[in-house]
Amino acid sequence: MDKRFDEKLKKDLVKDAGPLPESYKERVAVLLENLPHNQMEHKKKFKFRYAAVLAVFLLMASGARAAVNMYQEYLSSMSREDKKDLNERTQKMADNSDHFSRELSNNERDKIERLRDKYENDGLFAKEKILETDKKSEVKAGKLTFCYENSTFYIPDEELTDEEILEIIDFWERRDYAVKEENRGTQVSDKGQKISQKEAVRIAKETLRKVYGLDVDSVESSIEFDLAELSEKESMPSYFIYLSKDAWDYDTCTEVDSENGTVNQVSISHKTKEECVSGIKANEGKYEEYAGQIYNILSAIGEKDDDVEEICLIYKYRKDGTLSRGNVKYLVKLKDGSGYVFLYSANTELVYNFYKVYHYADTLRQENRKEKRQKQNGILEKRLTIQ
């Protein structure tokens, strides 16, 4: 580790941070003053809610694997029957959230934090499993119990002991694990979506085959559903399909609109090479020539050549003639005012990301703003319009 760089970075981040915008501080203050006091009903977007509570947006398939440790081994030793039972009882629960039969003290909250750390990292597990019951009528006073009927931990009036807290933590962890394992591969609900999961995977495979010439037979796939909310009434549902194969040099992610099957975004990540590197000499002729490949990609995803109004090639370089981030951007303007952005890596010599934009003019405006700012920092820009 470069200590000098680290120290400098820490200092610079604080020095350059600047005060928060006044508009922001005021907005937060107003929000906090007006926190609603009514309990709002939790939206149950997904059946498998413990596996996907937050809408998660991932562009790149991660190749990282969790380190094996005692905690992982303990969870993975759960029997199939235990996982199935825990998952089924959890899915039947009417309430989306857990409750406690009384308010926890600050000391109890601190203990939960401390003991969770020991549970996950030091193998400090509960001696016994928490008592579970399906009905409120079966709860015995003074005995730590989780009741599925109302999703409530019934806890003694006295301060919780370490063992009791560990039993609660253990229950949370085993439940999360069981739900995740039992619903692996089926975490996406295509209920109400015009495009099914199966069809989305087919579209993703076909796209990668046509655009990158990848052999998509026997490919491994996983899929996530994302419901990005534009407003209370409007949302943008799409699938994120991760396809991978040992024989490929890449991990891939394709975003498919679940309403109409449009490919909104494709991202590939080289397993061993970086897409963005510095020090590569700019080669304008090569980038101009590559525009032909952009047309091929557009055609592969269903866009017609005639619909393309223009392609704008943009690359940023330093005074020594090297690309500033090792990539080249192609902005494609379509006749209907929408467009695409393609990012080409000079290192891997491939388009590693492309996505649809619905208002090309706005995208261009953002590029113009960036250009001004970067010029001040000594980064120069070249633009070419290719018909």
Add this chain to the structure above:
Amino acid sequence: MKKSEINEQYFVKIVEEEKDLMFRLAYNIMQNIADSEDVVAESICKAWEKRDSLKDPAKLRNWMLRITVNLAKNAVVIRNRTKLVEDCGEYYSSKPDEGTNVWELVGELKEKESTVITLYYYRGFSVKEIARILHVPEGTVKSRLSQARKHLKDLM
């Protein structure tokens, strides 16, 4: 029996402590003030609305930071598909005699890298704490930090 909940006082305390970080995490991704403010506002509302679903109240801080990053990532997708109606304003700017504002360089990084740089170097969270906030393994955090350092050095 009474329902337990994160009380308003505790919630406000956490937001006040983390509003600076939440803004900077959002700005790294959104790159303009208005969108960043929207993301943080939505994060606060969402966290308040769903506070009872948080299994462990002591995790409120980490949870809110994660919500902020995830909402910002979502918002960028939405922005690609909606029309810009106003100039949204930039926050960091470099003064000619003072060199590049380092936050502008951080904004040039991929989202995964800018997030760990901000959490580790600006806020001082440990690798373990960052892994908990982002729900990724510690090894992944270390790897992202290493890549981010390399890329920042290239940009500087």
